[in-house]
Amino acid sequence: MPPNSLKGLHDRLVSRFQWGLCVDIQPPDLETRVAILKKKAERDNLSIPENILYFIAENITNNIRKLEGVIIRILAFSSITKTDITLDLVKNILGDSIKKDQVKISIDDIINAVSEFYKIPVDNLREKNRSKEVAHCRQVAMFIAKTHTNFSLKTIGLHFGGRDHSTVIHAIKLIEENRKKDTGLENDIKYIISKIEK
Numbered sequence: 001m002p003p004n005s006l007k008g009l010h011d012r013l014v015s016r017f018q019w020g021l022c023v024d025i026q027p028p029d030l031e032t033r034v035a036i037l038k039k040k041a042e043r044d045n046l047s048i049p050e051n052i053l054y055f056i057a058e059n060i061t062n063n064i065r066k067l068e069g070v071i072i073r074i075l076a077f078s079s080i081t082k083t084d085i086t087l088d089l090v091k092n093i094l095g096d097s098i099k100k101d102q103v104k105i106s107i108d109d110i111i112n113a114v115s116e117f118y119k120i121p122v123d124n125l126r127e128k129n130r131s132k133e134v135a136h137c138r139q140v141a142m143f144i145a146k147t148h149t150n151f152s153l154k155t156i157g158l159h160f161g162g163r164d165h166s167t168v169i170h171a172i173k174l175i176e177e178n179r180k181k182d183t184g185l186e187n188d189i190k191y192i193i194s195k196i197e198k
Helices: 012-017 030-043 051-060 064-081 087-097 107-118 122-126 132-148 153-160 163-183 183-197
Strands: none
Touching: 030 051, 030 064, 030 153, 051 064, 051 087, 051 107, 051 153, 064 087, 107 122, 107 132, 107 183, 122 132, 132 153, 132 163, 132 183, 153 163, 163 183
């Protein structure tokens, strides 16, 4: 809020405030939240899979202290119970912090299902592998992610090796067009979705 919009202050104070710099501070975006989590995990010598970092960052969006607190809780719980850090463990630790409107299907679920269906390693879908076969599988996964989750184009792209939203848009359009004229592709997509939603 600019200083001249402040009500109930003396003109002298408003004038002083106007000497300073006005900055609009927004909550950190997903990439920044993931980077914060990675840095905190590194400082605590904690190895956390990237999909778990994304899950935490997608559910805790506006409080950096809370983000770092989750890492501390994971570290404590993991060391006390001597258990590996898994997505189920993190979901249990987060509890009520998980967004109420959290989609039931995660992008990782989709990537795993597409990988299994097409017999392509998960890492190939996430990396910058440009082979035609891998690119097609990645595009199918992006299409399903967009049509069956509430995640943004940016978030979807981040799960596929940090691709930008224009790449995701291109993939979605391509699959949308191809499935109309290719019943095999349409059936593949329906089958993959049915496996995810079980």
